[in-house]
Amino acid sequence: MARASEAPAASELSGPAQHGLELYRRMLVVRRFEEAVQALFQRGEVHGTTHLYIGEEAGAIGVCDVLDERDKVAGTYRGHGHSLGAGVDPQALLDEMLGRETGVCGGRAGSMNVIDQAHGLIGSFGIIGGSISAATGAALALQRQGRGGVAVAFFGEGTTNHGYFHECLNFAAVLRLPVVFVCENNRYGEFTPFEDVTAGDIAARPQALGLPTETVDGMDVWAVREAAAAAVARARDGEGPQFIQSMTYRFVGHSRSDPAKYRKPGELEEWKARDPLKVARERLAEAFGVSGDVVDGVDAAVAEQFERIVAQSLAAPYPTPERDGAREFAPSTS
Numbered sequence: 001m002a003r004a005s006e007a008p009a010a011s012e013l014s015g016p017a018q019h020g021l022e023l024y025r026r027m028l029v030v031r032r033f034e035e036a037v038q039a040l041f042q043r044g045e046v047h048g049t050t051h052l053y054i055g056e057e058a059g060a061i062g063v064c065d066v067l068d069e070r071d072k073v074a075g076t077y078r079g080h081g082h083s084l085g086a087g088v089d090p091q092a093l094l095d096e097m098l099g100r101e102t103g104v105c106g107g108r109a110g111s112m113n114v115i116d117q118a119h120g121l122i123g124s125f126g127i128i129g130g131s132i133s134a135a136t137g138a139a140l141a142l143q144r145q146g147r148g149g150v151a152v153a154f155f156g157e158g159t160t161n162h163g164y165f166h167e168c169l170n171f172a173a174v175l176r177l178p179v180v181f182v183c184e185n186n187r188y189g190e191f192t193p194f195e196d197v198t199a200g201d202i203a204a205r206p207q208a209l210g211l212p213t214e215t216v217d218g219m220d221v222w223a224v225r226e227a228a229a230a231a232v233a234r235a236r237d238g239e240g241p242q243f244i245q246s247m248t249y250r251f252v253g254h255s256r257s258d259p260a261k262y263r264k265p266g267e268l269e270e271w272k273a274r275d276p277l278k279v280a281r282e283r284l285a286e287a288f289g290v291s292g293d294v295v296d297g298v299d300a301a302v303a304e305q306f307e308r309i310v311a312q313s314l315a316a317p318y319p320t321p322e323r324d325g326a327r328e329f330a331p332s333t334s
């Protein structure tokens with residue numbers, strides 16, 4: 001046991017302090033994963049394109065923390081955080097990015113189309129709004145199964161201008177489906193500020209359909225988690241669809257080729273001052289008495305984990321036409 005004047009070591013933590021440190025660790029895994037993808041992309045190891053979630057980690061980690069094995073998650077093309085939040089193994093996910101046979105989809109999905117039914121991830125959707133319709137359909141199935149499962153759709157604020165959004169929210173409201181719509185408002189749809197293309201208040205849209213709606217600080221994993229816990233509990237209890245708007249910011253361009261010159265002066269710096277990892281570090285110290293040394297220990301362990309993961313991904317085999325996955329996708333000869 002630590003003396004009163006000493007902050008406890010990691011192994012001595014329990015309850016909310018231990019849980020808070022675990023939330024921090026999971027966000028850090030997403031951050032290091034995205035940095036690894038970025039570096040490997042620049043080396044030509046990741047094909048196609050990638051959309052990184054750097055800066056937005058508190059969203060997926062806060063929401064997914066309150067889900068259980070009955071639940072389903074639908075993410076987007078900015079979906080590595082959604083996948084990791086759902087519980088996809090970082091090694092299998094990185095192998096997938098590199099097109100390796102050991103990837104979670106056998107190396108055939110790449111960055112934007114990851115699916116892992118074993119962890120309730122019903123898909124990552126390159127078509128915007130795809131996550132909304134997939135989660136709404138999953139919620140209909142879950143409602144009929146009657147086991148209390150809830151579906152979660154992640155999507156960006158730009159997607160709230162799409163037909164899918166309005167149709168699915170209406171459908172879910174009419175049928176009181178157990179679905180939580182999580183709008184990750186990172187302020188830009190590709191290169192366009194959301195206020196240039198979005199009329200009125202986004203939160204007023206679900207409210208007009210009668211959905212309980214909460215806007216939260218998406219840089220604070222505890223705030224996101226609290227809103228998600230309440231929304232998921234209501235959806236499980238048969239109270240129908242719920243809506244969360246998580247206010248966040250991406251620290252990198254829309255995709256790998258975007259230098260993000262459209263940002264307003266000082267905006268990036270302002271949001272970086274509220275980096276979810278920094279916010280969590282401060283909260284861990286102030287509210288839970290977790291020392292900087294303990295958090296540094298987590299940083300070191302995750303850095304080491306990623307050294308191993310990257311080396312293993314680079315050494316993993318590529319799929320060959322003889323393997324099962326390739327046959328699955330081969331044109332039928334009958």
Ligand SMILES: Cc1ncc(C[n+]2csc(CCOP(=O)(O)OP(=O)(O)O)c2C)c(N)n1
Binds near residue numbers: 254
């Ligand atoms: C149906 C459809 N139309 C257009 C696109 C091209 N597109 C890709 S991302 C994007 C912007 C989406 O912005 P937002 O919903 O705010 O999500 P964010 O990228 O900010 O996470 C667009 C228009 C697409 N993928 N699908």
